[in-house]
Amino acid sequence: GAVVSQHPSRVICKSGTSVKIECRSLDFQATTMFWYRQFPKQSLMLMATSNEGSKATYEQGVEKDKFLINHASLTLSTLTVTSAHPEDSSFYICSARGFRGQNTGELFFGEGSRLTVL
Amino acid sequence: AQSVTQPDIHITVSEGASLELRCNYSYGATPYLFWYVQSPGQGLQLLLKYFSGDTLVQGIKGFEAEFKRSQSSFNLRKPSVHWSDAAEYFCAVGAHQAGTALIFGKGTTLSVSS
Numbered sequence: 001g002a003v004v005s006q007h008p009s010r011v012i013c014k015s016g017t018s019v020k021i022e023c024r025s026l027d028f029q030a031t032t033m034f035w036y037r038q039f040p041k042q043s044l045m046l047m048a049t050s051n052e053g054s055k056a057t058y059e060q061g062v063e064k065d066k067f068l069i070n071h072a073s074l075t076l077s078t079l080t081v082t083s084a085h086p087e088d089s090s091f092y093i094c095s096a097r098g099f100r101g102q103n104t105g106e107l108f109f110g111e112g113s114r115l116t117v118l
Numbered sequence: 119a120q121s122v123t124q125p126d127i128h129i130t131v132s133e134g135a136s137l138e139l140r141c142n143y144s145y146g147a148t149p150y151l152f153w154y155v156q157s158p159g160q161g162l163q164l165l166l167k168y169f170s171g172d173t174l175v176q177g178i179k180g181f182e183a184e185f186k187r188s189q190s191s192f193n194l195r196k197p198s199v200h201w202s203d204a205a206e207y208f209c210a211v212g213a214h215q216a217g218t219a220l221i222f223g224k225g226t227t228l229s230v231s232s
C-alpha cells in the first residue's frame with residue numbers, strides 16, 4: 001500500500017532555532033499534502049494544505065511566517081518551524097492523498113514528528 | 119459547518135467484552151468516513167474506511183463500523199476487546215474531492231481492564 005515517510009521522528013532543539021520536518025510519499029505522487037498538529041491528549045488539528053508547486057493554504061490562526069511549508073516536488077513536502085519556542089512543542093503529522101487515479105479520498109499518514117523546544 | 123463528534127472522551131471495557139465507540143458527523147456532501155487508532159507517541163493507523171456501497175465495513179484487528187446516513191453516524195464496534203486494543207481512537211470525515219483534508223473528532227480513549 002501507499003506509504004508516507006516522515007523525518008525526523010523526534011527532535012529536540014533550543015528556543016530560537018529553526019527545525020525542518022520532511023514528509024515524503026514513497027510509492028505514489030502526492031499533489032496535495034496536509035500538515036496536522038496534535039497537542040498531548042488532543043485531536044489532530046489541520047495546520048495547512050500543501051500543494052505541489054504553489055503556496056500552501058494555512059488554516060485560520062496558523063502563522064504562515066512561523067510555519068513555512070514547501071512542496072517542491074510530487075513526493076516531498078517540508079514544514080519548517082522558524083524561531084521555535086517551547087509553545088511550539090507538539091506532535092506534527094503529515095499526510096498525503098494520491099494522484100489522479102489514486103484519489104480514493106483516503107489520506108496516508110506519516111509516523112509523526114515530536115518536536116520538543118527547550 | 120463540517121464537524122465530527124465523538125461523545126465519549128474515555129471508555130473502559132473489560133477484556134473480552136464488546137465495544138462500541140460512537141461517532142457523529144456533520145457534513146454538507148456525501149462523506150468519506152474513517153476510523154484511526156493511535157497508540158501513545160505513535161502515528162495513526164487506519165482501522166477501516168467507508169466510501170460507498172455496503173454500509174457495514176470490516177476493518178483490521180476485528181473492528182467493524184456501520185454507516186447510518188439517517189443518523190449521521192459511523193460507530194465503531196468490536197465483539198471482543200483485547201488488552202492490546204487500549205489506545206486512542208479517532209473518527210474522521212472527508213470529502214470526495216481531491217485536495218481536501220480530513221476533519222477529525224476529538225478522540226476516545228479506550229482503556230481495557232482485566
